[in-house]
Amino acid sequence: MKALVTGAAGFIGSHVAAWLLRDGMDVVALDDLSGGARENVPAAARWTPGSVTDYALLGDLFAREKFDYVYHLAAYAAEGLSHFIRRYNYETNLMGSVNLINLSVLHHVKCFVFTSSIAVYGANQLPMTEAMTPHPEDPYGVSKYAVELDLAAARRQFGLNYIVFRPHNVYGERQNIGDKYRNVVGIFMNQILRGEPLTIFGDGEQTRAFSYIDDVAPVIARSVWNEAAYGEAFNVGGGTAVHRQRIGRDCM
Numbered sequence: 001m002k003a004l005v006t007g008a009a010g011f012i013g014s015h016v017a018a019w020l021l022r023d024g025m026d027v028v029a030l031d032d033l034s035g036g037a038r039e040n041v042p043a044a045a046r047w048t049p050g051s052v053t054d055y056a057l058l059g060d061l062f063a064r065e066k067f068d069y070v071y072h073l074a075a076y077a078a079e080g081l082s083h084f085i086r087r088y089n090y091e092t093n094l095m096g097s098v099n100l101i102n103l104s105v106l107h108h109v110k111c112f113v114f115t116s117s118i119a120v121y122g123a124n125q126l127p128m129t130e131a132m133t134p135h136p137e138d139p140y141g142v143s144k145y146a147v148e149l150d151l152a153a154a155r156r157q158f159g160l161n162y163i164v165f166r167p168h169n170v171y172g173e174r175q176n177i178g179d180k181y182r183n184v185v186g187i188f189m190n191q192i193l194r195g196e197p198l199t200i201f202g203d204g205e206q207t208r209a210f211s212y213i214d215d216v217a218p219v220i221a222r223s224v225w226n227e228a229a230y231g232e233a234f235n236v237g238g239g240t241a242v243h244r245q246r247i248g249r250d251c252m
């Protein structure tokens with residue numbers, strides 16, 4: 001079996017690629033290195049530099065490789081920044097995904113696995129459960145939910161199987177801690193390494209749940225074997241709320 005993993009030079013994508021290789025899958029690793037690093041890509045994967053926005057490159061790749069599965073993890077995941085990089089957000093996170101969905105339909109991919117986000121839920125929807133109707137409130141969340149809806153349409157119209165995962169605050173080896181617009185564990189780690197105070201928004205009473213990468217990546221990688229999951233969206237990750245004071249203390 002052969003899989004395309006987009007975003008394979010990034011944090012979660014590199015771990016998903018490693019789990020797929022461990023399970024005997026032939027893996028093609030695509031990434032434009034805008035937010036990842038070449039050395040993150042597992043050595044046994046077949047490295048293919050390129051952008052998910054390059055439809056001609058993707059078209060050649062799909063025609064040549066005949067993928068059984070597509071794991072689409074490439075994105076620029078700076079949610080708070082997405083208001084200020086609207087076009088870039090939609091070009092990368094929405095149109096890049098649509099390119100892959102189109103080609104997956106054309107080339108009869110068996111299942112398309114997409115990492116969405118809990119950003120689809122929007123504010124004040126707690127606890128976040130899959131039974132809720134998403135109300136994303138920023139361009140990043142809107143693009144993720146639009147892709148979820150397009151996958152559902154592609155399944156209804158063309159029978160494309162898919163599985164959506166909505167991770168949240170994943171941490172672990174190869175996490176990007178250099179981008180101050182990304183998740184809080186990376187931001188705190190960066191600030192601690194620089195000897196700077198931790199940035200706390202609002203009254204500091206907010207809580208977060210965190211997920212270790214090895215609890216998330218194998219679930220995503222192995223999901224395609226479970227056909228009962230096709231056409232479904234899943235929150236994936238830890239469910240225990242952690243208060244920011246404990247986060248700060250544990251980081252220290």
Ligand SMILES: NC(=O)c1ccc[n+]([C@@H]2O[C@H](COP(=O)([O-])OP(=O)(O)OC[C@H]3O[C@@H](n4cnc5c(N)ncnc54)[C@H](O)[C@@H]3O)[C@@H](O)[C@H]2O)c1
Nearest residue numbers: 007009010011012032034035036051052074075077169170
């Ligand atoms: N890390 C989290 O806690 C978290 C939470 C929710 C959702 N997600 C989603 O999971 C996926 C992976 O996130 P991550 O934390 O590993 O991020 P990451 O930035 O470490 O990895 C994303 C990778 O995508 C690549 N990329 C970006 N634009 C691209 C393009 N146009 N073409 C090809 N490659 C491109 C980047 O170079 C990077 O290597 C993303 O879709 C993200 O939205 C992550």
